Structures are given as structure tokens and as C-alpha cells.
Amino acid sequence: MKRLVSLIIGLLAICGLLAYSSSQLERSSGSTGDKVLNLYNWGDYIDPNLLTKFQKETGYHVNVETFDSNEAMYTKINQGGTHYDLAVPSEYMVAKMKRAHLLQPLDKSRLTGWHNFDPQFLNQSFDRGNRYSMPYFWGTLGIIYNDKFVKASQVQHWQDLWSPKFRDQIMLIDSARDIMGMALVTQHQSMNTTDPQKLLAAEKKLNRLAPNVKAIVADEIKMYMAQDEAAIAVDWSGEAAEMLANNHHLHYVVPSEGSNLWFDNLVIPKTAQHYNAIYAFLNFMSKPANAAQNAAYIGYATPNAKAKALLPKSVRDDRQFYPTQATIDHLQVYRDLSPAKVELYNDRYLEFKMHH
């Protein structure tokens, strides 16, 4: 008994020590007091040096909290009990949050960096006139190939994937919208079509791809490609950037006939409290030098035209991640479809997976 009591006291002492040190650590990074900004972001999706720089310039400390999927973020914000000032949803989630009245409009008169953005990445279907969102990063859907097994000229277009040469060599990302979209593009259809006939035709098309498909996988696709497990993969540019960094035999192609264009965006959720900090941060992040530094750290494509100009030539002329204007013109942004239409996509995709 005596031993137990002394153990309990010892543990409480350790707890006290931990509480003290955690509060010290938080103070040393300045997270107490009123001058704060609560940012709800994807994990490791901003250069930490920028946060220090922001605090030095404006005095606002940024508390970063992280999420791992759009849906998780939506749930947390929708449920309340949190005080996020800024969040970073993908484009379809912006539309969904807007419909659920979870967003506050941007006050354009307080934004100073708006002219830095490339107009072709503004005013998209998910948020006309950018009333609620400021683009953060953008990217595409494309083909990753391994030059040990495949020549560049063999995989420049979606249709090339159907070639009998690639039997059992292709990995697909497990995403209904993207894989169905790919099949629709090869048939010169919109990636947002809701015509059941066209979707059925796309499924038929995918079924013919089945002999070439080695696997339909999720995040592991990065690992498999880095380890030369498959010759070809269909995945997003953000993932591709990581694969390329791990294996220099890999290359990324955005088919010029069309593909998906996705965005991650900064938005102000209903839970926001620190408006001065929010606009200071949005203006800070849209400054070309800062946006360029962030893009260099993350490795995704920046929608900030002036920032792109500051990036090294090897990066901004990299056609893998900054495709030519002609290709960009063919890219399509996913429209937020009604649940019934999403179901339609999922059903056709599931049929294909079962067929596979």
C-alpha cells in the first residue's frame, strides 16, 4: 500500500513536470495569448519556416492542427466545438461545405495579393468568382511510367494504356471518379457527365483495360512504383512528385487530350474568430516570395503566377507538373455531383472492379 501511494505521488509529479514543460514549449513557440491563428491543414502541407516568418512579420502565432482526409475535416468543422480560422479543403469539398453553409465569404477588399494569381486557376465551377476560396495548390491526374520498362513515346495518351503490350503491368489508383473520368476522356466525353449511357460505355471501355491492370490500390501505389513493382500507374500529380523523388526512373505525363484538374484551397470556416490574423495570413501566403518558398517545400504546383516566375527554371519548365498551356486548356475540374449521380459513378466503377 505504501509503495502504491508513493508510486501514485511519483506519477503525479511526472505529470506536473510534463504539463509544465509542455506549457513552456508552447510559450516558447508563442501559442498563448490573443494574437493567434488556428489553421486546419493537411499534415506537413506548409513550410514550417514560413510560419516562423509570419509570426516575426505580423506577431500572429499560427496553431497548426492537421487532418488526413477531406471528410474527416468536414465532420470536425460541421460538429462544432472547434475554433478553426482557416481550413484547406479540396475543390469538391469547398462546394459541399458551401452548400452546408459552413463557409464565410472572403472579403476581397482586405486581400492584397489577389492579382498575383493566374486567372485561369480562379473562378472555377466549384466556387464561381472565388467568393469563398483562395487556391492553395493545384495538380492533375496522369500517368506515371518507369523508363526501365516503358519508352516515353509509348505512354503519352490515355488510349496507350489499352495497348496489349502492357499486359498485367498497370496499377490504378482506387478512386471511382478518377478512373471513370479517365475512361470518359478517352471517349471524348466530359469527366462530369451524368448520362447513364455514357457511363455504361465508359465501364465497357474499362473492362477492356482489365487484362492490363495488375492491381487497383490506394496509397500503397507510391511504394510499389518506387520499388519497380509495376511499369505504369495512374495517379495524381502530388503522389507522382513523391514517387519521382524516390525513384529517378519514374516519370509523369499529363495526357494532352485532357485530364482532371484539382485544387486545394484556403477557406474561412464558420468557426473562425481571428479575422485580422486570417487576412494577414492570406495576404502573406499570396506574396510571390512566400508562395514560391512554400511550393519549393511541398513540391506541388502553385496557382500563384508571380510565385511560379520565382521558382528555378528547372521547376517551372517541368512539363510534368506545370503542363503546357494547350494541355491545361483541356483539363477539367470535377463538378460536385448530387449523391444520386455519385452513386451512378460508383456503381459503374464497382462493376468494373468486379469484372477485373
Place this chain on the structure above:
Amino acid sequence: MKQKLAKVYLILVFIILYAPIIFLIVYSFSQGETMTNYHGFTWRHYQTLFSDSRMLAIVANTLLVALLSSLIATLIGTLGALSINRTTKRVTRESLLTLNNVLMVSPDVIIGASFLIFFTMLKIPLGFGSVLMSHIAFEIPIVVLMVLPRLREMSSSMLDAAQDLGATTRQLLSQVIIPFISPGIFAGFFMALTYSLDDFAVTFFVTGNGFSTLSVEIYSRARQGINLEINALSGVMFLFSLLLVGGYYWIQQASRKRKHRKREVAS
């Protein structure tokens, strides 16, 4: 021959269990940025880890929540086990136990989601308090399950003997029952501790307002691929737990020796 095979088997199992951890730690010293190739020795990842005050604050928070919650859960759980054991009516006891077990087997995601709804309904702000409370809540059933078997083993004649010798209820508890069930209490405490340390699902729902724990942070970073700072952190945590286990062993050895000596003096 059979013994040798058994030994080989044992060694093999340990290798399989420890290899991933060793692998992780080895790469924390790699000069590269990812775990695909080893690029020569460096302390760099440890340096970034120890200069990342946000990460260190999260580590401190995680340990604090784990220790405090398992301490409180052990207290409540032990008391609960004592009272379940004392219930003489079989139906009541069984239904209490079943209610306890339902909490054990229900998925973390459900528990987490219901806590989130519960806290926001009561307007309790999400943060340290909400995480602590929910951890205590899901640890209590574990402690109860660890303590109860020890209580069942205890023979009632021992208690009768103590009472015959004039022990008050308080003495009975502190000098007979608690010492006897203390292995169960310790086991419950350590189980609760590990549950708290690696819980993701429940914690994810109830964190907020700048407060976060390790599992939530690491999981969110996975979108960009785990960087080697996490490896360095795993290395430090592994060393920490080794020290903890070593310390526990040392304390036990010391107390055993002390008891031994006492007995010798007595005889």
C-alpha cells in the same frame, strides 16, 4: 533436439517482432529523406526533432494524457472491480460485467464519434480536457478486466482470517486486498497506458483548439509520406520505453532482495 528447435523458434519470433522497429531506427540515422535507400550516418533528423518545439510539445502532451488518464482510470477501475466482485447477486454481477465488456469490444470510431457529439452537445470545448476524459472512459473497462481475475483468485478464508485477527475494513483493504491484487492493478495500469499512447480513432474526434497527440499528428503527416523525423522520434520513444522497462525490472529486483533480507533477519 526438441529444446533446440524451441529455442530457434523463440529467437525467430523475437527477430520478426523486433525487426521493423530496428529497421525504423536504423533509417533514422540515414542522410536521405525517405526510407527507400540508406545514405550514410547523420544526426540531422534528431537535430530537427529536438528543435521542433511543436513536436516536442505534442510528445509532452501525449505522455501527460497517457499517464494522467491511466492513473485515474486505474483508481476508478480498481474500485469498480472491487464492487463488482462484492456483488453477491449473480444477475447484477453478470450484467455489470457485460456492460463493461460491451465498451471493450465496441469500435473506437463509434466511441470517438459519440464522444464528439456528447462534448459538443454539452458545450465542453475540445482540447486537453476532452481528450483526457475520453481516454479515462475507454481505459476503465480494461483496468476492470485486468483486476477482476486477481480478486476472484483471492480466497475468502484469507479475508475471514484477517477479520478474525481484528482487522478493520480499512486495514482489510489496505493490508490484505490491495497488496494481493496489486499485480493486477499494475497490469491494468500499463495496459491502459499503452492503449492511451497509441489510440488514434477516439483521439482524432475529440482533439481540437491546438491540442493534438502523437498518433493524430503522425497519421496526418502520412499524406506526404512519413519523413525521417518521425523515425528519430520512434527511436527516442523506443529508448524511453526500454529505460522504463529496465527501471521497473530494477525496482522489482531491489524490492525482492529487500524482502529476502527481511526474511533472513526474521528467521
